Amino acid sequence: MIYLNGDFMSIEEARIPVLDRGFIFGDGVYEVIPVYSRRPFRLTEHLRRLQHSLDSIRITNPHTDAEWGDLLERLIAANEGDDQYLYLHITRGVAKRDHAFPKGVAPTVFIMSNPLLTPPKELLATGVAAITASDNRWLRCDIKAISLLPNVLLRQMAVDVGAVETVLLREGFMTEGAASNIFVAKDGVLLAPPKNHLMLPGITYDVVLELAAAHDIPYEVREISEYEVRTAQELLLTSSTKEIMPITRLDGKPVGDGSPGRMFAQLYQLYQNYKVTVMRGNTPNS
Ligand code: PDD
DSSP states (O other), X not given: OEEETXXXXXXXXXXXXXXXXHHHHOOEEEEXXXXXXXXXXXXXXXXXXXXXXXXXXXOOOSSOHHHHHHHHHHHHHHXXXXXXXXXXXXXXXXXXXXXXXXXXXXXXXXXXXXXXXXXXXXXXXXXXXXXXXXXXXXXXXXSOBSOOHHXXXXXXXXHHTTOSEEEEEETTEEEEESSSXXXXXXXXXXXEOOOSTTXXXXXXXXXXXXXXXXXXXXXXXXXXXXXXXXXXXXXXXXXXXXXXXXXXXXXXXXXXXXXXXXXXXXXXXXXXHHXXXXXXTXXXXX
């Protein structure tokens, strides 16, 4: 079951007019929200980021947080599996093709749910390979825009060589991954790039830094140079669907000793524990 503009229906039934500005211009924004035990994780934060994306491209939020919460709850109930991920997609709507914003057009709202398949234990035990590439995206990477062509091309560069992610470098500094945030660990310190217009403010990124702070793991939020990436003892990747993963090879060379390190092990465990606590309702899942 999916949700499209007021109605619940099967995905096969769903139809979008070809003049939808999402189709024509990639003129829209999206969110990806993980659901554990049928409860959306960090819902308030995801809806806040959605609001930021909508404000940034000047689309009026079609729903209040309470309405979003209600729609998502109904969609979760209508789909199989306790662990799902929700994909929310809002475009500027349907109008005759013209770059300028159309007047009086309602946004298109689409939500779907898919099974959440977090990385298998075997993959976490070895870690994954990544490559680096020059970050050639625009200068508003803080907007979760549906126009993902640069991200698609950058991620495919990794897939083409059997790697899972592309670590992006801009003017000598690391920004993020093509579809994830990236952390560096060095001498027991977790390094995170600062949130700005060059990266998506990841919800998982925030959880990781909160866990580090709460458990006395030293961390620094600051610009991370290409040299620090290449000489990292550990590289970690985070996203709502991949949670936390160790990158153990970069551009064909081992990261640190080439196996997942202690920072990963500690943060992964803390993340799993935190999820369980949140699911049991013992900790506010904001
Ligand atoms: N992507 N940076 C980029 C460019 C991303 O696309 C994502 C997530 C992240 C991580 O953000 P979060 O922790 O909030 O998921 C960082 C989602 C999962 C996607 O496009 O499918």
